[in-house]
Amino acid sequence: MFILGIDLGTSFVKLSIYNIENQQTIAAVTFPETEVAIEVLHPDWAEQDPEIWWKNICDGLQKLQTKAGEAYKQIKAIGIAYQMHGLVCVDAQQNVLRKSIIWCDSRSIDIGNQAFASIGKEKCLEHLLNSPGNFTASKLKWVKENEPDLFEKIDKIMLPGDFIAMKFTGEITTSIAALSEGIFWDFKTATLSKDILEYYGFSENLIPTIQEVFSEHGRISKKIAETTGLKEGIPITYKAGDQPNNALSLNVFKPGEFAATAGTSGVIYGISDQLIYDSKSRINSFAHVNHTTQNPRIGILLNINGVGIANSWIKKIASKDLNYEQMNHAAAEIPIGSEQLSFLPFGNGAERMLENKILQAHLDNIQFNVHKPAHIYRSVQEGIACAFKYGMKVILENGITPKIIKAAYANMFLSEVFAQTFVNLLEIPVELYKVDGSVGSAIGAAYGAKIFTSLEEAFQNQSPNNIIEPQKKPIAYENMYYQWEHSLSKYL
Template sequence: MLYIGIDLGTSAVKLLLMDEKGDIKNIVSKEYPIFFPRTGWSEQNPEDWYEKTVEGIGELIDGFDKNKISGISFGGQMHGLVILDDNDEVIRPAILWNDGRTEKETNDLNQIIGKDKLSEYTANIAFAGFTAPKILWLKKHEPKNFEKICKIMLPKDYLAYKLSGIFCTDYSDASGTLLLDVKNKCWSKEMLKICGIQENQLPKLYESYEVVGNIHPETAKSIGLPEKIKIIAGAGDNAAAAVGTGTIGDGKCNISLGTSGTIFISSDKFSVDCHNALHSFVHANGKFHLMGCVLSAASCNMWWMDKIIGTNDYVEEQKKIEKLGENHVYFLPYLMGERSPHNDPDARGIFIGLTMDTTKEDMTQAILEGVAFAIRDCFEVAKTLGIQIEQTKICGGGAKSTLWKKIIANVLNMRVDSVESEEGPGYGAAILASVGCGEYDNIEDAVNTYVKVSDTIKPDPGLVKKYDKKYKKFTEIYPAIKDLFPKIK
């Protein structure tokens, strides 16, 4: 049997074909544009996602027996607001996870409704990237579009809807809307009332591994796929990546170094930190997880390499970095504002500590270290809950850098494991498809068979000590300058 995993990312959709043994048979990637109408805004056209997905499926299955394809599932960028009218037409471009326009709506939710109430309703507080503040922004600034809304969905669910005709989402992705009662796994009536929407405008909720239906006959015919193919709900990108790296089970951890950076801590029990600095979400296995999100991670390095120093040879630039733990330059990686733990859409990227002898290599190193320090910020919150993590998996584009993994291992003082497949969300989506089609009884059994560790980096006690001192200095920078950010917008 063959399974298709679709990873709907911010810059491209990546499609993966996996067999019943977990072997990846083919990978296809298709890029699409992202639009920044104003500073801090971020949008995409959902039609572009579907067009490139259909195009990618054709290339993905070329040369393979289509009749062996059993299921399709998804991992997708979270929090995006996709709205359809009563003709199933997209009303406006999707407002993405890294869009910062909802500062006022976010503050109103946290301060007027109150963080305690929000946490009671959803297990989370409002962050600028979440879906509910976007709905409130739309209601105020685009009332005509708001009145047209028939269906509200998340990015990957638009693909599922186009492929199957089923209006659906899964609990992990729904957790990031600020509309879900995470603890009780149902839509929050209080939040729906606050946002002025009806439950019938929201999709039906499924577990990530559940079958929502079959591919629509007309869609199957147009793409050239058998009508028997099952469509499985899928998961938010981080939950899908956790499946793809085998991060299933109490206390297991995964770091994703993609456009954003996340820490993902799997848990058998529901929990919330006292300041809601970490997100409390449902996991793809039906249980729970804590997640911290750094809005700019590998994208910081891409920005520096591509736009500033003008090179795409990332490996060569990193070869010149030798003195770890001794850099005098610091970097705040807040190019798109920051979520965990600061929840500050006004925050911006900053180099500090530059001198006449600062080199390009120092600044490159500072970017890698700054992202690692920001990730450690999230782990420090987890420690307040009594959670002690001694090892983590890692995935995402940034995880291809051995140097970056070494920095992270020593900043966090924990073992960092890479897995054989680097295709976290896409591979996780394919695994969810295999479970939904009955290849395995549950996700735990599937990942125990499919996911293998390929490489391990252990922390060096000497470097750990150096980075611990540097991290403590790093934590002093943001509080010292945070009041300046709103003044320089």
């Protein structure tokens, strides 16, 4: 039995066909071959065209059909994972009205801060579990204030995954998990937030039909079946943001369990059964995929915007002739601490863990007669790991202590330098699994389609491919982190 999993990332879309019976991926493609651009029309803005997302999915499906053969015609359900917090606006005919204001866009920070103060910090945190910040609701308010004629044409607003499901089916739905990541959900009343809607002046009619994460979100239309070669009527039975979906793919559902990612951005994501929040909103709390009002499952999310994108930037600027594996090998030849070179990876918008400050990235303590390109490669990876440690201190302040962290054996975790530095600084073992977001979304869809009777059944055969334990080298890592934190203090 075959399930299609889609992972709509910032840079690429990944599509996989997953065989439920033997729990193996039988075909997978990544599209396009070069990274999708982020349009920066103004400093600290970030936009992408949703129609480009859809085109990339359709083109990727053509490649997937060629690779999968007959299995492509036997797909039983579809799951969608997507980049979180983006705003997609459509009119009554489902036409896209403007480019999506995506997750790392910082234009609405002041709007969110004003809402935080006006609604009341305590009320926001107790009911929304977050400051409105520059999340989806605040992005929509920016559109209302700055593009009023366009705002009047909006029939429905969506997150990126809701948009992709709409393109497949013609139906528009959302979920509590999606609404919570947009800061539209009131956890105390278990309803749409009247405070947000009234303060920002939004009609409830803008919000799509609310359904469970694991439920039917429409079926493939005849037109799309003819375009994509998929069978008409296939249900979409799962939609989730990329970080909750990553946690799902790693079997992270219970209180105290933790997942991590180190892709374009970096995340540590833990589960609590309490409506927990950070008093300064430096970490964020959203409904996890298995959250219900009766049995709360809150995803506690520490985010760093500049992770894989920082490594990618250094590659473009300083090492065009090297691939990532060669960069990692060169970095491994440099001593721990990069001979006092410190990198602050904060060049991709406002950082929530730094209270929404926009610090930009910095490379500190450069010595022309000492530092070579390999020092920069290593310092970037160490700087990202240091940022994770800095954020982990916020998590610990909020009374959550992970015993182990699960992560996909992908992206930055493919680098031994980064992975070992991450583990040694946090002093927490990491289990690495060969999974990805598209496989996670396929598994979520199988559960949503009731092919799996429980989440436990879906992961009964999963086991880690590698476990990285902290090494006994505390002094070198402590000195490196001290140097990094000293560099950070100059910009805070």
